[in-house]
Amino acid sequence: MRVEIRDIRKYFGSVKANDGITLTLEEGHIYGVLGENGAGKSTLMKILSGYQPPDSGEILLNGQPHTFDSPLSALKNGVGMLYQDPHDIPPFSIVDNFLLGRDKRLRLNYRAAESELKELSSKYGFALDIQAHVDSLSLGERQQLELVRLLAGGAEVLILDEPTTGISAEQKDVLFNSMRKLAREEGKILLLVSHKLEEVQELCDHAFILRRGKYVGEMEIPCPNEKLVEMMFGQVPPRSERPTFELGDPMLELRDVNISTYRLSVKNLNLSVRAGEIFGLAGLEGSGQRLLIQACAGLVRPESGQIILDGQDITSWSYHKTRAVNVAYVAAGRLEEGLVASLSLTEHVVLAQRETDFFVDWAASGQDAQSRIEHYQIVGRPDSTAEELSGGNQQRLLFGLLWNKLKLILLEHPTRGLDVRSTNYIWNLLYQRRQDGTAIIFISPDLDEIIERSDRIAVFSGGVMSRIVDAKTTSVKEIGHMIGGQL
Ligand SMILES: Nc1ncnc2c1ncn2[C@@H]1O[C@H](COP(=O)(O)OP(=O)(O)OP(=O)(O)O)[C@@H](O)[C@H]1O
Ligand SMILES: [Mg+2]
Numbered sequence: 001m002r003v004e005i006r007d008i009r010k011y012f013g014s015v016k017a018n019d020g021i022t023l024t025l026e027e028g029h030i031y032g033v034l035g036e037n038g039a040g041k042s043t044l045m046k047i048l049s050g051y052q053p054p055d056s057g058e059i060l061l062n063g064q065p066h067t068f069d070s071p072l073s074a075l076k077n078g079v080g081m082l083y084q085d086p087h088d089i090p091p092f093s094i095v096d097n098f099l100l101g102r103d104k105r106l107r108l109n110y111r112a113a114e115s116e117l118k119e120l121s122s123k124y125g126f127a128l129d130i131q132a133h134v135d136s137l138s139l140g141e142r143q144q145l146e147l148v149r150l151l152a153g154g155a156e157v158l159i160l161d162e163p164t165t166g167i168s169a170e171q172k173d174v175l176f177n178s179m180r181k182l183a184r185e186e187g188k189i190l191l192l193v194s195h196k197l198e199e200v201q202e203l204c205d206h207a208f209i210l211r212r213g214k215y216v217g218e219m220e221i222p223c224p225n226e227k228l229v230e231m232m233f234g235q236v237p238p239r240s241e242r243p244t245f246e247l248g249d250p251m252l253e254l255r256d257v258n259i260s261t262y263r264l265s266v267k268n269l270n271l272s273v274r275a276g277e278i279f280g281l282a283g284l285e286g287s288g289q290r291l292l293i294q295a296c297a298g299l300v301r302p303e304s305g306q307i308i309l310d311g312q313d314i315t316s317w318s319y320h321k322t323r324a325v326n327v328a329y330v331a332a333g334r335l336e337e338g339l340v341a342s343l344s345l346t347e348h349v350v351l352a353q354r355e356t357d358f359f360v361d362w363a364a365s366g367q368d369a370q371s372r373i374e375h376y377q378i379v380g381r382p383d384s385t386a387e388e389l390s391g392g393n394q395q396r397l398l399f400g401l402l403w404n405k406l407k408l409i410l411l412e413h414p415t416r417g418l419d420v421r422s423t424n425y426i427w428n429l430l431y432q433r434r435q436d437g438t439a440i441i442f443i444s445p446d447l448d449e450i451i452e453r454s455d456r457i458a459v460f461s462g463g464v465m466s467r468i469v470d471a472k473t474t475s476v477k478e479i480g481h482m483i484g485g486q487l
Pocket of ligand 2: 041042043390391
């Protein structure tokens with residue numbers, strides 16, 4: 001298989017998402033696709049996989065021009081894409097999902113499908129329980145299912161758009177091993193879109209760099225990170241230094257808090273976070289750290305214990321009430337929980353207003369949206385919808401909707417999907433917040449981020465919170481051991 005992407009253009013109004021991109025892909029290679037937020041990576045990958053048509057340009061497979069009018073027609077021609085948010089149907093069984101898009105006659109042959117699914121998943125080291133339903137799977141397992149579905153559907157070219165956000169370290173290793181196997185042993189072409197340069201260096205043998213919708217160059221991998229960063233941004237962005245800061249009085253206290261849900265319970269949470277402090281929470285997804293944050297935000301009720309904010313008991317308050325005393329919660333699921341996909345930026349500004357009149361002043365709200373766009377450097381317009389923004393710009397919008405005076409900010413994966421420059425930008429905003437005495441608690445799967453950005457850290461494992469460690473004196477290794485259960 002050989003893929004030629006020739007002079008692809010895709011404009012959205014005045015935005016040139018892809019502005020004449022030409023690339024050639026040869027079999028047996030793993031390619032990295034790099035570029036800052038909004039560079040046009042996802043747009044190009046969606047065109048290559050038949051999710052959306054280009055305005056102009058051609059895709060040639062083995063020298064033959066092809067037009068795909070749907071992801072299914074792309075897959076029939078050997079191109080499959082793993083989207084960042086799985087495109088499966090949760091209430092269906094695993095086998096039903098596996099058969100999605102397959103030939104109707106085959107669909108009836110459940111037995112054959114089951115054994116094909118088993119065979120493929122063991123071949124690539126996936127441990128899928130084929131009796132399960134998709135809604136009981138972790139994100140990493142849903143990805144594995146989607147991968148075997150694409151492979152069984154005949155994919156020779158596999159595109160993975162930021163596949164490692166939200167999966168565990170073990171699942172990442174399994175995924176990367178399967179990708180290596182697919183390229184080296186089966187001659188498939190793999191494309192990895194990622195902001196994590198370490199991952200690209202570890203896995204890929206070649207990388208393409210896009211900037212503002214244009215191809216800027218390509219590199220053999222491994223190569224120095226600085227070289228890649230320079231091509232992505234035009235220059236190496238300055239590192240954001242973490243300013244030292246005098247912490248204030250306790251802002252948030254948890255006293256013997258117990259929370260239990262049908263999945264997990266956490267017991268005896270005791271914690272005191274000071275004004276201006278940044279507190280990092282590490283742990284595998286589903287270990288209890290999210291429950292702590294949601295209890296503080298008024299989204300889950302503790303069974304017992306007390307949550308004290310700036311001297312006031314807010315235990316079991318509703319989300320609405322905690323908001324009113326200046327607690328903000330920024331959820332991990334940008335488009336599922338944080339934003340409304342089809343609403344414009346102006347509409348988001350209106351929704352985020354805390355005092356609402358009966359009438360909405362649209363003109364003023366539009367201006368408000370415009371000033372937030374400028375202040376938070378969002379690439380978009382007041383009438384752009386949230387889903388039209390690139391991943392990184394959606395994240396900026398979430399921060400742009402926070403109000404001015406805040407006592408506590410609760411964050412999940414604050415820099416998920418952000419490029420280096422946007423990551424620094426978001427942390428600089430948060431550092432500024434500390435000057436006003438805001439306490440910050442955040443969850444991140446990125447241990448380097450936890451150690452670099454926090455004052456103190458706690459680790460969750462199986463619903464148990466560890467002792468609290470000082471970020472200055474701990475290491476990735478120590479936190480890693482704690483995540484593994486050595487609390
Ligand atoms: N459906 C759409 N309607 C309008 N504009 C769009 C649409 N899809 C993408 N864009 C715009 O095209 C540009 C490129 O977006 P794209 O999603 O391809 O970027 P990206 O490189 O994947 O960025 P990120 O790293 O943030 O995911 C952005 O400015 C985005 O706002
Ligand atoms: Mg993208």
